[in-house]
Amino acid sequence: MPKLRLREAGPALLFMVVLLTLTACGDTVYPNTTFTRFTDLNSSILSLWDRLLFWGTIVFVVVEAALIFTIIRYRKRPGGPEAKQIHGNAILEITWTAIPAIILVLIAVPTVKTIFQTQAPAPAGALKVQVIGHQWWWEFRYPELGIVTANELYVPVGRTVSFELTTKDVLHSFWFPAMGGKRDLITNRTNYMWFTPNADLGTQAWNGFCTEYCGSSHANMRIRLYTVQPDEFESWAKHQASPAVFNPLAPAAPPATPVANASNRRPAVPAVDTAPAQPSTGYVFPIEKLPAHVVPQTPIPAGLDFDDALLAGGDATRGATQGFMLGGCIGCHAINGVPGAVSNIGPNLTHVASRHTIASGLYKFDGPTLARWIKNARHMKPGVIMNTIGRGEYDPGMKMTVTAGLDDRQIADVVAYLMSLK
Ligand code: HEC
Numbered sequence: 001m002p003k004l005r006l007r008e009a010g011p012a013l014l015f016m017v018v019l020l021t022l023t024a025c026g027d028t029v030y031p032n033t034t035f036t037r038f039t040d041l042n043s044s045i046l047s048l049w050d051r052l053l054f055w056g057t058i059v060f061v062v063v064e065a066a067l068i069f070t071i072i073r074y075r076k077r078p079g080g081p082e083a084k085q086i087h088g089n090a091i092l093e094i095t096w097t098a099i100p101a102i103i104l105v106l107i108a109v110p111t112v113k114t115i116f117q118t119q120a121p122a123p124a125g126a127l128k129v130q131v132i133g134h135q136w137w138w139e140f141r142y143p144e145l146g147i148v149t150a151n152e153l154y155v156p157v158g159r160t161v162s163f164e165l166t167t168k169d170v171l172h173s174f175w176f177p178a179m180g181g182k183r184d185l186i187t188n189r190t191n192y193m194w195f196t197p198n199a200d201l202g203t204q205a206w207n208g209f210c211t212e213y214c215g216s217s218h219a220n221m222r223i224r225l226y227t228v229q230p231d232e233f234e235s236w237a238k239h240q241a242s243p244a245v246f247n248p249l250a251p252a253a254p255p256a257t258p259v260a261n262a263s264n265r266r267p268a269v270p271a272v273d274t275a276p277a278q279p280s281t282g283y284v285f286p287i288e289k290l291p292a293h294v295v296p297q298t299p300i301p302a303g304l305d306f307d308d309a310l311l312a313g314g315d316a317t318r319g320a321t322q323g324f325m326l327g328g329c330i331g332c333h334a335i336n337g338v339p340g341a342v343s344n345i346g347p348n349l350t351h352v353a354s355r356h357t358i359a360s361g362l363y364k365f366d367g368p369t370l371a372r373w374i375k376n377a378r379h380m381k382p383g384v385i386m387n388t389i390g391r392g393e394y395d396p397g398m399k400m401t402v403t404a405g406l407d408d409r410q411i412a413d414v415v416a417y418l419m420s421l422k
């Protein structure tokens with residue numbers, strides 16, 4: 001085998017280094033990167049990271065340079081003299097012990113400081129949000145505001161949000177990379193985390209993820225965050241705290257005016273289209289402002305058919321009074337203002353039509369998707385507690401075909417009802 005000489009290998013090595021460097025270029029944006037300074041939490045973590053990288057780079061360059069220099073300069077040459085035989089060198093040994101010790105102090109002090117800083121209790125006046133993990137979706141409660149919602153989190157910019165993290169079942173982990181470090185949701189324990197989205201962040205949408213393996217749909221347990229302006233948040237919050245907009249099931253109240261707040265009143269005309277007829281009464285993050293990476297791209301799985309023509313004839317009143325009851329939805333879903341609909345086994349549906357996604361960010365919120373979800377949620381998202389409701393559908397959880405359940409027309413009614421819950 002011919003001997004590889006450095007002079008000959010040089011150009012190839014150089015080429016590889018240049019190629020490696022080039023991979024770092026390009027105008028690719030990484031929307032889910034955590035290397036941002038969009039919150040105080042991320043800023044302090046990033047500052048620490050920068051410092052570690054700085055010292056780490058110096059150590060790497062010095063050590064590698066010394067290594068390469070020694071290898072080349074003192075390599076064995078034909079006919080060269082025998083190397084000098086030595087034993088110990090006090091100065092050298094003290095130096096190479098002292099320098100790492102100093103570097104460790106320079107790393108440890110800011111690390112401990114950052115840990116204390118990010119673990120401290122949230123500052124007074126923070127907005128409290130309870131995050132409850134479920135297999136496989138997120139419940140959000142704003143206890144001071146009387147809001148219970150799911151999977152899409154609204155926070156005002158410039159104000160600290162203080163999260164109280166718990167889980168209904170197994171371990172989960174809560175992470176919006178652009179906003180800061182992740183934190184686990186631990187069974188029988190409450191964890192805390194807080195961050196303040198920068199006041200100049202603007203009205204933007206962000207992705208979040210469950211980052212602790214939690215079962216078959218772990219990868220389908222996503223979250224959206226909307227950082228909005230304080231007045232937008234206030235408008236959203238006020239509406240979210242109100243009972244269902246359309247409520248033919250309200251207990252004995254003046255007919256056709258189910259909502260006490262006049263600003264929320266809408267005529268009791270059922271929405272008959274997949275496109276909701278009524279404008280939203282509170283602020284909702286504008287759908288056209290959603291960047292592509294925040295819009296779910298999951299296709300409906302094959303073999304789940306629904307006659308979309310039926311959606312145009314969906315009757316919201318019938319959906320509320322019949323389908324929603326016959327389908328057993330009331331056993332798992334809360335709708336504020338509907339008697340008996342108080343369960344939190346599934347997401348709170350009071351204002352479900354103000355969300356842009358369903359099933360924990362897995363699918364777009366629209367009529368055809370909702371219809372298929374109701375028909376066979378377990379076919380669309382493996383393992384979900386929500387049973388298959390479409391008559392004649394195979395329920396992959398129960399391993400049997402649904403014989404009771406709802407037919408497509410009844411499902412279209414329920415979809416019309418859900419679409420009216422702005
Ligand atoms: C056995 C309990 C159960 C029943 C019954 C049930 N659901 Fe669900 N539903 C769930 C669970 C759990 C989820 C969350 C699934 C996930 O994303 O992992 C869910 C999710 C949903 C969603 C998506 C909500 C969101 O914001 O992501 C809609 C809409 C929905 N259900 C409607 C209905 C309707 C309509 C019925 C009745 C026809 C119904 N559900 C019956 C448990 C149930």
Ligand SMILES: [Cu+2]
Binds near residue numbers: 133218221
């Ligand atoms: Cu999870």
